Amino acid sequence: MANHLHQRDLPEGVDLGPVVAIDCETMGLHPHRDRLCLVQLSGGDGHAHLVQVAVGQTEAPNLSRLLTDTSILKLFHYGRFDIAVLHNTFGALAAPVYCTKIASRLVRTYTDRHGLRNLVQDLLGSDLSKQQQSSDWGTPELSRAQIDYAASDVLHLHRLRDMLDGMLAREGRGDLAQACFDFLPTRARLDLAGWPETDIFAHS
Numbered sequence: 333m334a335n336h337l338h339q340r341d342l343p344e345g346v347d348l349g350p351v352v353a354i355d356c357e358t359m360g361l362h363p364h365r366d367r368l369c370l371v372q373l374s375g376g377d378g379h380a381h382l383v384q385v386a387v388g389q390t391e392a393p394n395l396s397r398l399l400t401d402t403s404i405l406k407l408f409h410y411g412r413f414d415i416a417v418l419h420n421t422f423g424a425l426a427a428p429v430y431c432t433k434i435a436s437r438l439v440r441t442y443t444d445r446h447g448l449r450n451l452v453q454d455l456l457g458s459d460l461s462k463q464q465q466s467s468d469w470g471t472p473e474l475s476r477a478q479i480d481y482a483a484s485d486v487l488h489l490h491r492l493r494d495m496l497d498g499m500l501a502r503e504g505r506g507d508l509a510q511a512c513f514d515f516l517p518t519r520a521r522l523d524l525a526g527w528p529e530t531d532i533f534a535h536s
């Protein structure tokens with residue numbers, strides 16, 4: 333397994349295939365306040381590409397092209413946040429998307445353990461480290477531990493999707509999941525536009 337660290341954008345010509353797992357590391361959980369620091373991508377082959385984002389950077393043309401390429405499925409865990417952050421930073425709205433957290437909520441109704449580490453443990457039987465989760469992702473020199481941690485967040489999503497798709501099909505909820513994935517970019521836009529907590533479908 334090799335992890336490739338790139339500055340500011342994916343290199344020209346990198347082809348990650350038709351399904352790309354994506355995760356973001358930021359300075360915090362408020363998309364308008366906390367800047368994007370790192371974008372991790374994997375084509376599901378055990379390799380991760382990490383793109384370091386500079387302070388004030390607003391463009392990453394190769395990455396943005398991938399995000400908006402309708403022939404490439406973007407695979408997230410809790411995509412709602414990452415899609416919002418990527419859109420806020422680069423102006424590119426990711427679509428089509430898949431979210432392993434939504435899939436898990438729709439089909440693993442016997443548990444409330446829907447975190448990435450829970451899914452990796454329960455469905456794939458391996459343990460993911462939580463160690464660097466709250467580290468300083470804004471540092472210009474990422475440590476080996478940070479790089480490995482960040483990469484591990486995208487290296488399991490393809491296999492998780494396979495497992496979850498099997499369960500969704502078994503329970504007859506595949507089309508419901510798809511409809512949720514189709515709406516997810518819009519949900520992210522609502523977060524950015526000022527309705528982060530409001531359920532716009534609620535009566536009151």
Ligand code: MN
Binds near residue numbers: 355356357482485
């Ligand atoms: Mn992460």
